[in-house]
Amino acid sequence: MTIPSPPPGRPAPVPAAEASGLNKQYPGVRALSDVDFRIEPGEVRALLGRNGAGKSTLIRMLSGVEVPDSGEVRIGGETLGHGGVRRAVELGAATVHQELSLVPEMTVAENLFLGEWPRSGLSGVDFPRMRREAAEVLAELDVRVSPEATVGSLSLAEQQLVEIARAVRRRPRLLILDEPTSALAAGEARTVLEAVGRISASGVAVIYVSHRLDEIRQVARSVTVVRDGSVVDTVDVQEATTTQIVALMLGQAAREQEPFAPRTVDRSSAPLLSVRGLTLAPKLEDIGFDLYAGEVLGIGGLLGSGRSELLRSVAGFEPEAERTVAFEGRPVARPSAAEMKRLGVGMTPEDRKGEGIVPLLGVGENMTMAWFAGISGRAGLSSRRAAEAGDELARRLAVKTPGLDTPIVNLSGGNQQKAVIGRWLHARSRVLLLDEPTRGVDVEAKQQIYRLIRSLADEGAAVVFVSGELEELPLVCDRVLTLQNGRFTREFLAPDITLDDIMAATMAVEV
Incomplete structure (x- = not known):
């Protein structure tokens, strides 16, 4: 199941990227442990692992965002060292992150050359050249959008392709795609997968981070599985079954966690x-x-x-x-x-900081704001009733706070989350x-x-x-x-x- 090395006697090509003995320690967490990784020119390698397995840390090392505590990263045979992102880009590494970084009000061409606009003497930006070269890059990837269209007018799939085209314009030898289809429907994802095929056919190595095995099987030859900060194995994605890959990702310990005792739910009514x-x-x-x-x-x-x-x-x-x-x-x-x-019906949103809490309001106010009737008297809001309701919720949910008037932003993430849930308990959801x-x-x-x-x-x-x-x-x-x-x-x-x-x-x- 493991991908074989080149036959004896045949010199191995210079890899597009290589990592050897990478170690990275954060406070209380060993993110990477003696990680070795290698990808060849023109290869599409999928990278799989559960949340917190170490995928993101490995990507940050390869793209120069972070430096390992020990070990070495080489791009095209050249050592990355402490050169950071600028050095990684110079050596030929490009990364397309999960969150788009385009400027919606600007044109496609302007986004492709963002921060690197071609100059025309002393007259400023050479817009004709920029549009011409943008059209060439888009044509290479078969991205059928106008260089003069504003990015905000494009579909999400088209925006993702523009993001990829911006990275490809620099002619990288290594392209890292972090969950490029996570926000796309199946039909839209196909256009991205086709673009990845064209990129790899041109000799660019692609690291494809995704959990969608149906997509991975379409674009990648092999998949490297990371678990608990270590590379577990690299396997042929066509030969390995879903069950085998899942087993590599999970390990035995994750499957042995004890659930709560099962309860009988009455589904007869x-x-x-x-x-x-x-x-x-x-x-x-x-x-x-x-x-x-x-x-x-x-x-x-x-x-x-x-x-x-x-x-x-x-x-x-x-x-x-x-x-x-x-x-x-x-x-x-x-x-x-x-x-x-x-x-x-009450809902706690995924984005707790952006949508779940009002950061500068007190803990008590955040917990009672969904049902003011429960803390009101004849003259309107009652501070006494608000304090009583807040105290009761804080005790019931074990919210650790210096006081109910403490701005909720000062609490830990767990206590913030308990307070957000408490809001809907107060509202009798x-x-x-x-x-x-x-x-x-x-x-x-x-x-x-x-x-x-x-x-x-x-x-x-x-x-x-x-x-x-x-x-x-x-x-x-x-x-x-x-x-x-x-x-x-x-x-x-x-x-x-x-x-x-x-x-x-x-x-x-x-x-």
């Missing part, structure tokens, strides 16, 4: 919440599910699979979403955000839609949030739990639905929910 025909192009297509009182339902899907869009649509924050909703068996005529909140509730929190806080979720379900609430860390789902959930290409593909019921099955179902069409 009417669901607390029913959703049918949920469609939000291009992310979701004809989604339907039932959610029962006392149930923790997990949604398993890769980045870009539509997990957040699903929760936002159910909560009423996606006006363009088509869906039919029933609450306690009664149809909801207009499932707007205000109406869903009135019925008792019976359905909680939790989008990445443990992202960016420490191990202890994660366990506290797990226990909180289970206790809420024990009290009769219904919880939808979305997490990109798929290993969390078997630990907490009574049922898991896997989401891929805009549809639910599999259903797993406790106690027969395993991480292996969830990952296989989310990573590939065939399981």
